[in-house]
Amino acid sequence: xxxxxxxxxxxxxxxxxxxxxxxxxxxxxxxxxxxxxxxxxxxxxxxxxxxxxxxxxxxxxxxxxxxxxxxxxxxxxxxxxxxxxxxxxxxxxxxxxxxxxxxxxxxxxxxxxxxxxxxxxxxxxxxxxxxxxxxxxxxxxxxxxxxxxxxxxxxxxxxxxxxxxx
Numbered sequence: 001x002x003x004x005x006x007x008x009x010x011x012x013x014x015x016x017x018x019x020x021x022x023x024x025x026x027x028x029x030x031x032x033x034x035x036x037x038x039x040x041x042x043x044x045x046x047x048x049x050x051x052x053x054x055x056x057x058x059x060x061x062x063x064x065x066x067x068x069x070x071x072x073x074x075x076x077x078x079x080x081x082x083x084x085x086x087x088x089x090x091x092x093x094x095x096x097x098x099x100x101x102x103x104x105x106x107x108x109x110x111x112x113x114x115x116x117x118x119x120x121x122x123x124x125x126x127x128x129x130x131x132x133x134x135x136x137x138x139x140x141x142x143x144x145x146x147x148x149x150x151x152x153x154x155x156x157x158x159x160x161x162x163x164x165x166x
Contacts, residue, residue: 009163010043011155012089013118014099018048018078021095021130023058024144025118027066027073029152036156038164046076047085049102053078059134065141069149086111091155093118096129119147121154 013025026046033042048054056078057063066073086092086107092115094100103115119128125147133140 008041008043009091009159010089011045011091011093011159012081012085012113013044013046013093013095014049014081014103015046015095015130016048016050016099016132017053017134018046018080019053019056019059020062020132020134020141021144021148022046022048023073023076023078024062024066024071024141025093025095025130025148025152026076027071028145028148029155031071032152032156036160038160041164042159043089045089047079047081049081049099049106051080054080061133061138061141062144065138065145069145081106083108086113086115089113091116091159093155095119096132118155119151121158122147122151123154124150 013022015021023046026044030044033039058073058076063073083106090113092103092113094103094117100117107115117128119130130144130147133144
């Protein structure tokens with residue numbers, strides 16, 4: 001599969017602390033991209049709007065839930081989103097409207113990034129915000145995975161349709 005344009009596509013997933021939702025989205029989306037054989041064309045990362053967990057691994061509950069579905073996020077470390085991300089990434093996808101608002105205020109005037117809610121790509125979930133499972137029980141992490149898997153598949157379909165031929 002060749003890219004329509006010569007540049008690769010880049011995707012940044014963003015939540016508040018970069019230890020639950022956005023690393024889950026990064027890991028799941030990377031799995032789908034690798035399975036589709038297009039990983040050499042798509043750069044994937046995640047970040048948080050706040051610096052609470054910079055350098056920390058994903059929440060252990062997120063890791064456990066993901067690992068039960070075959071996703072390993074143990075090597076990821078939290079980082080905070082920066083203005084350069086809006087020049088570096090084509091898609092800057094927020095997990096909820098609060099973080100989307102922060103991203104929209106951070107975006108630089110020269111940004112070409114598509115900044116929107118990640119769940120806009122979901123096909124089977126009517127919700128448009130991925131709820132933060134941090135203060136809830138284990139089932140919240142499972143629900144996040146369900147939503148993320150749905151939106152990740154829809155996002156990959158959209159990227160393939162818009163940016164790749166064949």
